[in-house]
Amino acid sequence: MPTSAQPPSFSFDSFDAQCVEDALARLGPKWTTWSAMVLAQENRFVRVREVADQIPFISQQFVGKRLARMYADGLVDRADGPRGALYRLSALGESLTPVYRTLSDWSRARLSPGVMAEAQRVEDALQRLNLQDSTAVIQVLGASGPMRFVHIAEEAGLDNTWARQRLLRLQADGLVTRAGSRHGDPYMLTSAGEALGAVYATVEHWSEPINGRRASPAPRPVAAATRTHAGVPLGADGARTAAALRRSAAAPTSLFSHAPQPQPRVPAAVTVQSAPGRGR
Incomplete structure (x- = not known):
């Protein structure tokens, strides 16, 4: 045999x-993946508040900072709206x-x-x-x-x-x-x-x-x-x-094949650890 x-x-x-x-330095800042997944699920230009509503364990202010960093790194596109900036994944982010x-x-x-x-x-x-x-x-x-x-x-x-x-x-x-x-x-x-x-x-x-x-x-x-x-x-x-x-090789448009399904609840330990140091 x-x-x-x-x-x-x-x-x-x-x-x-x-x-x-x-x-990895572009992808590694904390909450970048969470933000990218929300944008992938929305698949449109959205306001910072809309992204923050989907990640309730971090502040809206920090979500805005994270999206600004992702924009500088080419992971998201930005448009100016009547009530502030709008973001969606760029081609690089979708890839x-x-x-x-x-x-x-x-x-x-x-x-x-x-x-x-x-x-x-x-x-x-x-x-x-x-x-x-x-x-x-x-x-x-x-x-x-x-x-x-x-x-x-x-x-x-x-x-x-x-x-x-x-x-x-x-x-x-x-x-x-x-x-x-x-x-x-x-x-x-x-x-x-x-x-x-x-x-x-x-x-x-x-x-x-x-x-x-x-x-x-x-x-x-x-x-x-x-x-x-x-x-x-x-x-x-x-x-x-x-x-x-x-x-x-034949990746779907979403970041994960099962993404827009609801994500499991975030463990309490993650929320506790994230709250005081989420701006780092």
């Missing part, structure tokens, strides 16, 4: 870490479907399998990824495998103090772990970190028009590497991520 082929994976060497990080879907699939498979509002799931994923120089650290580990701290800092072009801070945060976010508890034991990606190849490929593909490049065909998976981290094949999630990219 012939053996089945290994599932495909996405090469960490194939994407530009700075392009990915710049794109976020594959990015949001891939982030959601990654989160559900690797981080939080429970029930969660899709917008919150995507925002949680982006909070873990939208951190300066974390993309470079993950790329180094994804491309080269387990590595000692000093070599990570050298390969990523970071000073030791900054690299240590990044690794501590990536460990807290469940993307990086240590091979052991002894001093000098190498760092490696967790299964969630290894699965980021497809996420980064999708984000970079989405960002091509921003960088003045003509959008290329959706990134293709490459053959899975034989190297393993902590017993997990590098391409263990390749079939799932490849399927996510295939689904996004």
Whole structure:
């Protein structure tokens, strides 16, 4: 009986870490995903108040600031109305479907399998990824495998103090772990970190028009590497991520295939944590 082929994976060497990080910086500000989902559901020019009415756990003033930032980043179009500015998703914002879907699939498979509002799931994923120089650290580990701290800092072009801070945060976010508890034991990606190849490929593909490049065909998976981290094949999630990219090739007009259905109620903890610091 012939053996089945290994599932495909996405090469960490194939994407530009700075392009990915710049794109994540546009998508990462808190409540951007919630605002984008409301605009996708409305599918028309709407006032700030109308968006805020759909996100009652943040203030109308902050929604206005977030939409202004999204306008500056090219995610929404703006028109002047008799009672203030009107917003709707731009072509760039509407093209976020594959990015949001891939982030959601990654989160559900690797981080939080429970029930969660899709917008919150995507925002949680982006909070873990939208951190300066974390993309470079993950790329180094994804491309080269387990590595000692000093070599990570050298390969990523970071000073030791900054690299240590990044690794501590990536460990807290469940993307990086240590091979052991002894001093000098190498760092490696967790299964969630290894699965980021497809996420980064999708984000970079989405960002091509921003960088003045003509959008290329959706990134293709490459053959899975034989190297393993902590017993997990590098391409263990390749079939799932490849399927996510295939689904996004014919993306619907909404950001999610099931969006305009009502979203699950936001957990009280999210509301409490958001209220005092929502302007940050």
